[in-house]
Amino acid sequence: MRRDYYDSAAKPRVFDDIFTALWEYRDLLVLLVKRDLTARYRRSFLGLLWSLLNPILTSFVLWLVFVHIFRAKLEENTQFAPYLLSGVLVISFFVLGFNQAADSIANGAGIIQKIYVPPQVFAFSSAIVSAINFIFGLIPLVAVSLLTGQALALTLPLCIVFIFFMSCFIVGLGLVTAILYIRFDDSRYIISVILSLLSYLTPVFYPIGILSDRVRYLVMFNPLTSYLDIFRSLFLGIGHPGYLQWLYMAGTSIIFLLLGIRTFSKAWARTVVMM
Amino acid sequence: MKREIVRLENISVTYTVRHANSRSLKDLAIKSITTKKSDVQIKALNNLSLTLSSGEVVVVVGSNGAGKSTLLKVLARVLPPSTGRVIVDGTISPMIQLGAGFNYELTGRENIALYGVLLGYSRSEIESAMSEIVDWSELSDFIHLPLRTYSSGMIARLAFAIATHRPSDLILIDELLSVGDQGFQEKSQERINQLMASGACIVLVTHDPTAARHHGTRGIWINGGNLVLDSDIHTVLEKYSHA
Numbered sequence: 001m002r003r004d005y006y007d008s009a010a011k012p013r014v015f016d017d018i019f020t021a022l023w024e025y026r027d028l029l030v031l032l033v034k035r036d037l038t039a040r041y042r043r044s045f046l047g048l049l050w051s052l053l054n055p056i057l058t059s060f061v062l063w064l065v066f067v068h069i070f071r072a073k074l075e076e077n078t079q080f081a082p083y084l085l086s087g088v089l090v091i092s093f094f095v096l097g098f099n100q101a102a103d104s105i106a107n108g109a110g111i112i113q114k115i116y117v118p119p120q121v122f123a124f125s126s127a128i129v130s131a132i133n134f135i136f137g138l139i140p141l142v143a144v145s146l147l148t149g150q151a152l153a154l155t156l157p158l159c160i161v162f163i164f165f166m167s168c169f170i171v172g173l174g175l176v177t178a179i180l181y182i183r184f185d186d187s188r189y190i191i192s193v194i195l196s197l198l199s200y201l202t203p204v205f206y207p208i209g210i211l212s213d214r215v216r217y218l219v220m221f222n223p224l225t226s227y228l229d230i231f232r233s234l235f236l237g238i239g240h241p242g243y244l245q246w247l248y249m250a251g252t253s254i255i256f257l258l259l260g261i262r263t264f265s266k267a268w269a270r271t272v273v274m275m
Numbered sequence: 276m277k278r279e280i281v282r283l284e285n286i287s288v289t290y291t292v293r294h295a296n297s298r299s300l301k302d303l304a305i306k307s308i309t310t311k312k313s314d315v316q317i318k319a320l321n322n323l324s325l326t327l328s329s330g331e332v333v334v335v336v337g338s339n340g341a342g343k344s345t346l347l348k349v350l351a352r353v354l355p356p357s358t359g360r361v362i363v364d365g366t367i368s369p370m371i372q373l374g375a376g377f378n379y380e381l382t383g384r385e386n387i388a389l390y391g392v393l394l395g396y397s398r399s400e401i402e403s404a405m406s407e408i409v410d411w412s413e414l415s416d417f418i419h420l421p422l423r424t425y426s427s428g429m430i431a432r433l434a435f436a437i438a439t440h441r442p443s444d445l446i447l448i449d450e451l452l453s454v455g456d457q458g459f460q461e462k463s464q465e466r467i468n469q470l471m472a473s474g475a476c477i478v479l480v481t482h483d484p485t486a487a488r489h490h491g492t493r494g495i496w497i498n499g500g501n502l503v504l505d506s507d508i509h510t511v512l513e514k515y516s517h518a
Contacts, residue, residue, distance in 0.1 A: 004364075004365055004366045004367075004395075005363070005364055006352050006361065006362065006363040006364075006367075007360070007361070007362045008355055008356055008359075008360055008361040008362075009360040009361075027392045027397055027398040028392045028393065030398070031388060031398070032389075034385075035378055035381060035385075035389060038380065038381060038385070039378065039381075042380065110375055110376065111376040111393060112353065113348070113353055113375075114351070114372050114375035115351070115353065115369050115371075115375055115376065115393050115394065116352035116353055116367065116369070117393065183298070184298060184299055184300045184303065185298045186299040186300050187300055190300070270291075272353075272354065272355070273288075273289075273290050273291060273354070274291065
């Protein structure tokens with residue numbers, strides 16, 4: 001596929017085309033990521049500080065509320081503060097990334113309606129930006145772990161695998177939702193309810209051991225639980241996620257990514273005329 | 276040598292204009308029960324066939340809502356046709372709205388890079404064109420400042436400088452623009468003349484008959500999405516002015 005040849009009747013090969021397009025538009029991808037990071041961090045020193053401070057403050061509030069209830073219920077060798085902060089970081093990686101990816105297409109309308117760009121590039125750049133933010137957020141996590149005497153795991157560099165799967169998951173879900181947002185103005189409210197439900201069904205601040213069997217099944221069914229368990233075990237050595245959880249993370253990530261790309265390609269031509 | 280750049284085969288574009296309250300899931304649910312149809316279909320282009328070649332300056336005329344902008348969007352690849360086939364063989368410069376994609380927090384320099392890459396430059400190409408673009412736009416004193424500090428004239432100059440820096444095979448222009456103060460207008464006029472003579476295929480939408488007569492070689496008159504007349508520029512302008 002040559003970038004300077006356009007045939008609207010060419011049979012689209014969905015997955016081929018999107019990965020070729022990503023490669024051809026890699027320079028744009030880099031500049032979009034740079035643009036978003038610059039917009040966030042240049043305006044003020046507080047921009048950078050805030051993205052580090054925000055999860056700490058959220059965690060601090062949760063810590064105050066729950067420390068006496070849950071501390072005793074945690075496994076051995078697990079400090080509550082890093083347990084909590086790692087949960088908050090993973091959930092905000094997902095929620096912020098997903099929201100940005102879902103909005104990225106509508107926000108890019110000013111460009112998309114004037115200059116040809118594969119619109120999916122915007123969703124990919126949102127996911128990359130949220131991954132970079134997440135990596136910044138690991139600095140306070142290291143600090144809190146050291147302060148509370150929580151040992152860091154030797155598997156820490158493998159967190160990159162978790163970041164990769166989470167980013168793919170975000171792109172896939174974001175692409176489907178982007179179509180929904182453009183087509184149906186009220187889909188936003190439903191999605192935000194689902195998001196907060198998913199967050200509460202993830203063991204961010206409670207230990208999974210305190211749940212009744214029925215609720216525990218529900219929590220384990222939530223893919224984000226597997227993502228979080230795996231991150232905690234890779235970074236802090238907390239818990240022992242089995243290969244089923246690894247499979248669940250990789251599976252949901254790749255399946256939703258492919259599903260998102262496919263749905264988006266099929267629906268885009270009918271959606272673009274509604275923007 | 277003339278080369279075919281654009282081929283449109285029976286292009287139609289249909290916009291779905293939803294009933295004001297029907298862009299919601301709630302109404303979708305209600306509609307699926309009651310089978311009440313409230314969407315309105317608007318045909319912006321109707322069964323249009325054309326071929327355009329290099330070296331042609333094609334002026335598109337027609338009243339407001341005739342489908343001129345829709346035609347430009349189809350050519351720019353941003354709007355896929357509902358039926359029919361479009362083939363564009365070559366690079367495209369969409370000068371439909373200059374500065375689409377400018378970010379006001381980024382500096383002038385960073386915006387040149389972003390806009391250039393959007394227009395099809397690679398990052399290394401735009402870096403090596405950078406100093407020429409900055410010099411030509413006469414904005415070197417401001418180039419490290421964020422775009423929000425620029426006046427609207429300066430922003431227009433910057434966008435124009437980037438968009439016209441390098442000719443493409445197909446150039447799409449929505450209203451000829453001369454930007455900046457008087458001295459700069461002459462300079463940009465000269466740029467436009469260069470583009471017109473560059474041998475590219477140019478599609479120009481304009482309501483200015485003088486500019487159309489001056490630059491155009493071929494005229495296309497559309498009305499209500501239908502092709503009314505496709506002929507040399509003088510015939511089309513003559514007939515159109517009497518319509």
